[in-house]
Amino acid sequence: MDAQKVYERRWKILAVMSLSLVITLLNNVTVNVALPELSKDLGADNTELQWIMDAYVVVFGGTLLVMGAFGDRFGRKPALLTGLAVVGLVSALTALYATTSDHVIGARAVMGLGAALVMPATLSIIVVVFPPEERAKAVGVWVGMAGIGAPIGLLVGGWVVESYDWRGVFWINPPNHRPRNGHVHSVGAELP
Numbered sequence: 001m002d003a004q005k006v007y008e009r010r011w012k013i014l015a016v017m018s019l020s021l022v023i024t025l026l027n028n029v030t031v032n033v034a035l036p037e038l039s040k041d042l043g044a045d046n047t048e049l050q051w052i053m054d055a056y057v058v059v060f061g062g063t064l065l066v067m068g069a070f071g072d073r074f075g076r077k078p079a080l081l082t083g084l085a086v087v088g089l090v091s092a093l094t095a096l097y098a099t100t101s102d103h104v105i106g107a108r109a110v111m112g113l114g115a116a117l118v119m120p121a122t123l124s125i126i127v128v129v130f131p132p133e134e135r136a137k138a139v140g141v142w143v144g145m146a147g148i149g150a151p152i153g154l155l156v157g158g159w160v161v162e163s164y165d166w167r168g169v170f171w172i173n174p175p176n177h178r179p180r181n182g183h184v185h186s187v188g189a190e191l192p
Contacts, residue, residue, distance in 0.1 A: 010129045014138050017122040018145035020084060023173055024115035025146060027087055028056055029153030030160070030169040031108070037166035044101035051105045059112030060119075067113070068120030076121045076128070083117025086110065088174040095170035111173075 006013070031038075035049050044052065071079030094107040123142065130138040160168035 006129055007131075010134075010138070013129050014126060014141060017126055018142055020080060020118050021122050021142060022145055022149040022152065023084070024087065024118050025149030026153040026156065027091065027111055027115060027173050028060075029150045030157030030172055031056075033154060033157040034161050034166040034169045037161055038101070038104065041166060042099070042101045042104065044104075048101040048105065052101065052108055055105045055109040056112040056115070059109045060116050063113055063116040064120065067116040068124075071117065071121045071124060076124045079117045080121035080125065083114045083121065086114030087118065090114065091170040091173035095167040098167075098170075107170075 031052060035052070038044050038052060039049055042048075067079065067083070090107050090110045094104060098104050098107060123139070126138050126142055127135060156172060157169050160172065
């Protein structure tokens with residue numbers, strides 16, 4: 001994609017990057033409200049529930065710098081798409097097949113790795129796409145989306161657990177690809 005088209009689509013790209021960031025934050029927060037259900041259905045004790053919460057954060061925090069370097073070396077778009085695919089696929093597999101707390105803990109750790117690919121890639125893409133005079137505004141929007149992701153996650157997670165069960169919080173993340181003009185629309189189609 002040439003520089004002019006990227007410039008023209010910069011606000012759409014910001015929307016996609018912000019949505020990608022919110023997805024990673026939703027993934028972390030929605031599980032909070034599902035812990036009582038996880039405890040009942042999987043027989044998870046307090047230690048296992050703590051690991052269900054912490055596995056994501058520990059792996060995310062521990063690999064964030066490495067995954068940022070990975071994106072710089074191999075490309076921001078591949079890092080972003082790989083991270084989103086990991087988060088979505090592992091979320092779907094967890095919703096379908098997790099039968100023990102160990103399954104959920106392992107899945108949350110892998111989702112943390114996917115999120116560590118997504119977060120730095122989104123910010124890097126924004127910095128590259130926006131000209132210096134608009135960059136601060138774009139980063140401000142991105143940070144604002146990070147700020148609203150957690151409260152939205154609590155509300156959405158609470159509604160899903162109340163309406164369905166704990167597995168529903170893992171169905172929030174898988175992407176919904178609908179054919180458009182005979183083609184599958186991809187989140188990364190608009191990225192540079």
